[in-house]
Amino acid sequence: MAGPVIRSKRPRQxxxxxxxxxxxxxxxxxxxxxxLLPILSSSSAHAAIRARxxxxxxxGRVAVDDAVKVLRIALGLMTPSSTDVIIGDVQPYPGTGDRxxxxxxxxxxxxxxxxxxxxxLMTDDQFGANEVVVGVLPGRTVLGPNQQQxxxxxxxxxxxxxxxxxxxxxxxxxxxxxxxxxxxxxxxxVSNVTVQADVGPASGTAxxxxxxxxxxxxxxGLG
Ligand SMILES: [Ca+2]
Numbered sequence: 545m546a547g548p549v550i551r552s553k554r555p556r557q558x559x560x561x562x563x564x565x566x567x568x569x570x571x572x573x574x575x576x577x578x579x580l581l582p583i584l585s586s587s588s589a590h591a592a593i594r595a596r597x598x599x600x601x602x603x604g605r606v607a608v609d610d611a612v613k614v615l616r617i618a619l620g621l622m623t624p625s626s627t628d629v630i631i632g633d634v635q636p637y638p639g640t641g642d643r644x645x646x647x648x649x650x651x652x653x654x655x656x657x658x659x660x661x662x663x664x665l666m667t668d669d670q671f672g673a674n675e676v677v678v679g680v681l682p683g684r685t686v687l688g689p690n691q692q693q694x695x696x697x698x699x700x701x702x703x704x705x706x707x708x709x710x711x712x713x714x715x716x717x718x719x720x721x722x723x724x725x726x727x728x729x730x731x732x733x734v735s736n737v738t739v740q741a742d743v744g745p746a747s748g749t750a751x752x753x754x755x756x757x758x759x760x761x762x763x764x765g766l767g
Pocket of ligand 1: 632633634635636646647648649650651654
C-alpha cells in the first residue's frame with residue numbers, strides 16, 4: 545500500500561521537467577505534423593497532390609533555388625517534369641487563353657517572377673499565390689480499346705477538395721468519380737479526347753490519344 549504513495553509523490557517533480565522536454569521534443573513536432581496532414585493526404589480515390597505556386601523543388605517554400613531550377617529549365621539545361629511545368633508557370637499573370645496564370649511554358653520571365661517573389665519584392669497578389677491551379681496527371685496518355693488510365697490531381701492554391709471529372713471530345717470514353725478513364729470499346733481511327741477536372745473556380749485537362757492499336761510497345765532494351 546505504501547509503495548504506490550511514494551511512487552506517485554516522488555516522480556511528480558522530476559516528471560514535470562520531463563514533461564516539458566517531452567512537449568518540446570515530441571508533442572510540438574507531432575502537432576505540426578497533424579496540422580500539415582490534411583494538406584498532404586488525398587481526399588478521395590485519386591491522388592491529389594497539393595503544391596505551392598512556384599515551389600518547383602517541392603520543399604514547401606518559394607526560394608531562390610526554385611528560381612534557379614526554372615531558369616535552368618528555361619535555358620534548356622534541364623528537362624522539366626509535368627509537375628515542374630504546372631508549378632513553375634507563374635508568368636504571364638493573368639494567364640493566356642483559359643489559363644488563370646501562365647502560358648504553359650517555362651521561360652526566363654517565370655524564373656524572374658519566382659526570384660522576385662522569393663526575395664519579397666512581389667506580394668502574394670502580384671505573384672498569383674492565391675490563384676487555384678489544377679493539373680491533371682499524366683498529361684498525355686495513349687490507350688487502346690477498353691483500356692483504363694487512373695488520372696491524378698495536382699492542386700495549387702486554395703483549391704477545394706471536391707472535383708468533377710468529365711470527358712471532352714466526340715471520341716468518347718468514360719471517366720468515373722475516382723478519376724479512372726475507360727477508353728471506348730470501338731476506336732475506328734486515332735483520335736484525341738480531353739479529360740477535364742473541375743475544382744472550384746479552376747479546371748485542368750489531360751490529353752488521351754485513342755489508338756485502335758493501343759499504346760506503342762516500350763522501347764527495346766539496349767542489351
Ligand atoms: Ca510561363
